[in-house]
Amino acid sequence: MQMQKMSKINYWLLKSEPEVYSIDDLKKDKKACWEGVRNYQARNFIKSMKKGDLGFFYHSNANPSGIAGIIKICKEAYPDYFAFDKKSKYYDEKSSPDNPRWFMPDVCFVKKFKNIIPLNLLKEDKNLKGMELFKKGSRLSIQPVSEKHFKYICKHYAQTQF
DNA sequence: GCCAACGTTGGC
DNA sequence: GCCAACGTTGGC
Numbered sequence: 200m201q202m203q204k205m206s207k208i209n210y211w212l213l214k215s216e217p218e219v220y221s222i223d224d225l226k227k228d229k230k231a232c233w234e235g236v237r238n239y240q241a242r243n244f245i246k247s248m249k250k251g252d253l254g255f256f257y258h259s260n261a262n263p264s265g266i267a268g269i270i271k272i273c274k275e276a277y278p279d280y281f282a283f284d285k286k287s288k289y290y291d292e293k294s295s296p297d298n299p300r301w302f303m304p305d306v307c308f309v310k311k312f313k314n315i316i317p318l319n320l321l322k323e324d325k326n327l328k329g330m331e332l333f334k335k336g337s338r339l340s341i342q343p344v345s346e347k348h349f350k351y352i353c354k355h356y357a358q359t360q361f
Numbered sequence: 362g363c364c365a366a367c368g369t370t371g372g373c
Numbered sequence: 374g375c376c377a378a379c380g381t382t383g384g385c
Contacts, residue, residue: 336366338382
């Protein structure tokens with residue numbers, strides 16, 4: 200029997216406006232730091248990400264908005280140094296290298312889905328009831344996804360097995 | 362572009 | 374600690 204080291208991975212959903220940074224950009228870059236999250240709840244999720252965790256790359260404010268592909272966490276949370284840069288739009292005077300307030304992971308490109316899975320389609324799916332993404336007014340740009348939902352979406356909408 | 366929902370700020 | 378004012382997110 201094969202012994203496999205099973206450290207349980209977590210699943211996430213990361214929003215980005217494709218006009219700012221899209222799945223195609225990540226595909227080209229292969230790897231990117233996920234800077235600019237300035238919300239405490241989202242930051243706390245970032246801090247709990249583990250190397251090897253998987254996530255959906257979600258296009259927000261898009262046509263259509265929806266899940267565009269899959270990423271992997273390839274570096275765990277470290278200080279978001281854009282907050283230290285006065286010229287950055289993510290600058291925050293309350294964050295300093297000594298006492299950083301904001302963190303970011305590095306993410307790696309895993310897969311781009313053939314088609315974006317649009318939000319309205321996901322919303323209609325009874326198997327996905329309760330997803331954070333659907334909560335009214337939910338603006339969390341980083342959110343956890345259950346293993347069940349993650350795998351279901353991969354399999355059912357993207358013919359992808361994880 | 363509209364606007365509902367939410368988070369943050371700051372006066373008191 | 375309350376809450377009004379304001380800014381932002383993000384679907385539509």
